[in-house]
Amino acid sequence: MALKAFHVSDVPNLDQVPQSASFSLYSTRFSKGLELNRAASFRIPKFLVIGHRGHGMNLLQSSDSRMKAIKENSILSFNSAAKFPIDFIEFDVQVTKDDCPVIFHDDFILSEENGTVFEKRVAELCLAEFLRYGPQREAGKDGKCLLRKTKDGKIVKWNVEIDDSLCTLEEAFHKVEPSLGFNIELKFDDNIVYQQDHLTHVLQVILQVVFEFAKDRPIIFSSFQPDAAQLVRKLQNNYPVFFLTNGGTELCYDIRRNSLEEAIKVCLEGGLQGIVSETKGVFRNPGAVPKIKESKLSLLTYGKLNNVPEAVYMQHLMGIDGVIVDFLQEISQAVADMIKPAKAVNAEEGLSEGNGETEAKSKLQFSQQELSFLLKLIPELIQH
Incomplete structure (x- = not known):
């Protein structure tokens, strides 16, 4: 791949949205739809819970069985996630050598043959090659062994409790x-x-696949690649685009990825609708949240801390719009308990909806241990 940067402003407007396209993202899972129009106004009407790679990512070296329950980024994982009261699933899309969008997280796919480990870039495989890895949908057909490289460089078998085919x-x-x-x-x-x-x-x-098959399904695009994020916004006006950033928790060669302030610039320059930040990046720089809101941008987060109910509730209090999580059952239940609709709270407290003197409360009653955790959380994150 040639190493050549470009300015998205140089790209002609290639708007491919069908003339009949609706500019309201509506789901029966929402009391109100996500609203987007050509002027880039965008509103998330509730605190979103989003399933990470479906039912949760696979962390094969983890001692927590939940991180190895169901193959991530699979149809089975997605439909398992749908059983919980969540709003979206998040997953990773790449394009094969023969132009087929496939769902897979890692840049490389690893396998083993006769004791030798082979590593191939997903984007350099054709679709038929890609689908040969892992379990096969055809009865009696065996796929190639699927391995994965951990963050510390170890190569392990991609073993999960419930496996599924690539898709x-x-x-x-x-x-x-x-x-x-x-x-x-x-x-x-x-x-x-x-x-x-x-x-x-x-x-x-x-986009061709999305336009043809999305129908009324709500869609949000996101990318760590700032040029891609701005470009997909320029290529279509139908769906919101969010810029992914680690919020300064890791240093990247591209400075646009190194802080929430830079992320705001990327969004404003490209007409994007929001930011998805690593949770620690937000907790280390809470002052960026009002800046994001003042810029009329939405803010979602991802990261391990989103599997901690108290950390999720703190984000709700900070005005963050939603979280991408691995532990769907625990977090969706915690959110339901912590963030109650005003009508439900009024009913519990014997308040009438027309009583303007009393504002419905939706705050969780924390134990002393939980309060201690909340008070210590941000300082510990700043130090590490």
Whole structure:
């Protein structure tokens, strides 16, 4: 891949939205739909809970069995997530060599043959090659052994309690519960600076599938690749686009990825609708939250801390719009308990809806241990 940067302003407007497209993202899971129009106004009407890679990511070296329960980024994982009261699932989309959008997180796919480990870039495989890895949908057919490299460089077998086949984006549209929204992460290699024509081609291939099969399903696009995020916003006006950032928790070569302030600039320059930040990035820089809101941007978060109910509730209090989580059962239940609709709270407290003197409360009653955790959380994060 040639290393050549570009300015998204140089790209012509390639708006491919069908004339009949609706500009309201509505789901039966929402009391109100997510609203987007061509002027880029966007509103999230409730605190969103989003399933990370479906039912949760696979962390194969973890001692927590929940991190190895169901194969991530699979149809089974997505439909398992749909059983919980969540709003969206998040998953990663790449495009194969023969122009098919597939769902897979890692840049490389690893396998073993005759004791030798092979590593191949997903974007350099054709669809048929990609689908040969892991369990096969055809009865009696065995797939290639699927391995994974951990963060510390170890190569382990991709063993989960309930396995499933690899899948395409089109397949997800056909087979996943239709009321469940899709947060489609546009996946690119962090170590490559992509040419303009390559990014444009990849995004057009993905958009073609989305436009053809999304129907009324709510969609949010997101990407760590700032040029891709701005470009997909320029290529279509139908769905909101969020910029993904680690919020300064790790240093990147591209300075646009190194702080929430830079993320705000990326969004405002490209007309994006929001930011998805690593949770620690927000807790370390809470002053960025009002700046994001003043810029009329939405804010979602991801990261391990989103599996801690108290950390999720703190974000709700801070005005964050939603969280991407792995432990769906625990967090969706905690959110339901912590963030009660005003009508339900009024009913519990014997208040009438017309009583303007008393504002409904939705705050959780914390134990002393929980309060201690909340008070210590932000300082500990800043130190580490």
